[in-house]
Amino acid sequence: MRDVPLFDLTRQYEVIREDVLEAIDEAIKSGKLILGPKVKAFEQKMAEISGVRYGVGVANGSDALYIALKALGIGEGDYVITSPFTFFATASCITRNGATPIFADIDPETFNLDLDQVEEILKTHKKSDRIKAILPVHIFGQTMDLERLATLREAYGVEIVEDCAQSVGSLWKMKNGKSTQSGSLGKASTFSFFPTKNLGGYGDGGMIVSDDKETAEHCAFLRKHGARKKYFHDEIGINSRFDELQAAVLLVKFKYLEEYITERIRVAYRYDELFREKGLAEFLDYPSPVDDRTHVFHQYVIRVKKGSRDGLRAFLKDRGVGSSIYYPKPLHLQPCFDYLGYEKGELPVAEKACDEVLALPVFPELRGEEVEVVVEWLAEYFKSNR
Numbered sequence: 283m284r285d286v287p288l289f290d291l292t293r294q295y296e297v298i299r300e301d302v303l304e305a306i307d308e309a310i311k312s313g314k315l316i317l318g319p320k321v322k323a324f325e326q327k328m329a330e331i332s333g334v335r336y337g338v339g340v341a342n343g344s345d346a347l348y349i350a351l352k353a354l355g356i357g358e359g360d361y362v363i364t365s366p367f368t369f370f371a372t373a374s375c376i377t378r379n380g381a382t383p384i385f386a387d388i389d390p391e392t393f394n395l396d397l398d399q400v401e402e403i404l405k406t407h408k409k410s411d412r413i414k415a416i417l418p419v420h421i422f423g424q425t426m427d428l429e430r431l432a433t434l435r436e437a438y439g440v441e442i443v444e445d446c447a448q449s450v451g452s453l454w455k456m457k458n459g460k461s462t463q464s465g466s467l468g469k470a471s472t473f474s475f476f477p478t479k480n481l482g483g484y485g486d487g488g489m490i491v492s493d494d495k496e497t498a499e500h501c502a503f504l505r506k507h508g509a510r511k512k513y514f515h516d517e518i519g520i521n522s523r524f525d526e527l528q529a530a531v532l533l534v535k536f537k538y539l540e541e542y543i544t545e546r547i548r549v550a551y552r553y554d555e556l557f558r559e560k561g562l563a564e565f566l567d568y569p570s571p572v573d574d575r576t577h578v579f580h581q582y583v584i585r586v587k588k589g590s591r592d593g594l595r596a597f598l599k600d601r602g603v604g605s606s607i608y609y610p611k612p613l614h615l616q617p618c619f620d621y622l623g624y625e626k627g628e629l630p631v632a633e634k635a636c637d638e639v640l641a642l643p644v645f646p647e648l649r650g651e652e653v654e655v656v657v658e659w660l661a662e663y664f665k666s667n668r
């Protein structure tokens with residue numbers, strides 16, 4: 283059977299190549315290569331898709347998080363609640379600002395923050411008055427419960443900063459039947475346009491979106507060394523600009539975003555169908571279709587319940603099928619966070635997830651036959667390892 287890559291950007295490029303090259307040519311000819319008109323236009327698009335008014339382009343998603351927290355005045359002596367099951371940048375933005383992360387455990391089905399645990403921390407933490415924000419991640423592209431987050435914000439007087447690096451275009455359906463976008467709730471919410479993200483550039487890029495004018499302006503100063511007026515520095519910011527060529531590429535790709543999301547969901551449904559057909563549910567958990575939110579499938583992550591996850595990964599690799607582990611080690615057990623004093627066993631759901639998860643190929647251009655090949659091999663593996 284054929285090889286199936288975990289991810290492949292070249293198929294997409296074949297389709298959009300001419301548009302992209304033309305947009306890049308336009309940008310270079312304009313002579314405005316940093317924070318130019320295309321950046322402005324793209325900031326507007328990202329604000330719109332997030333249901334807010336302002337977008338501030340920065341150099342990458344990690345800086346977006348760092349700047350967002352800084353703009354909210356989070357610093358030394360402050361605490362921020364976040365997930366231990368996410369990319370490192372979600373937590374390092376807290377410590378880069380001199381504040382302290384508090385990790386809450388995750389929900390075993392969605393891998394998102396367990397909001398019961400978050401509420402428990404807000405109620406009982408010994409420094410609860412210094413908890414300034416909740417920093418949730420819509421992990422793998424599945425929207426968190428934005429209504430419950432809003433309730434926590436009101437009840438405990440904390441800010442919300444959403445890490446939307448994996449969830450561009452995802453929605454939460456509210457009890458009144460209306461939908462709201464991921465990124466719409468945070469006082470500031472952040473995106474990454476790293477090439478492998480659902481909306482990825484051909485290089486690095488990131489953005490903060492906000493409905494609050496003051497916060498957005500503050501972020502815009504911080505990305506230019508904190509200078510409100512050029513060469514006059516009221517505070518110490520960083521150099522984190524968004525470049526015009528990436529904006530040119532992303533404006534082209536933005537037109538296809540809806541289609542890309544639809545295609546990712548198509549792949550996920552095909553896995554779902556084939557897993558059921560082949561009776562694989564006793565061996566693995568997989569994300570079932572949901573109707574109170576969208577899952578835009580930045581990653582399609584299964585949980586290996588029987589046999590060895592690492593064995594399965596090696597088996598697939600030998601047969602030319604790409605897979606990956608997001609994430610192999612929870613953040614509360616990373617050596618760099620030893621000083622926080624977390625111990626193994628403290629956040630058992632996240633720890634178990636790290637031992638069991640496996641991300642399978644998913645991208646808009648992945649063909650139906652390729653999904654079939656992946657599932658064939660999975661069935662083969664579980665049959666011979668019964």
Ligand SMILES: *Cc1c(COP(=O)(O)O)cnc(C)c1O
Nearest residue numbers: 342343344369371372447474476
């Ligand atoms: C990718 C990612 C980031 C960081 O984005 P970069 O652009 O790589 O700095 C932050 N949080 C999450 C959840 C991510 O997946």
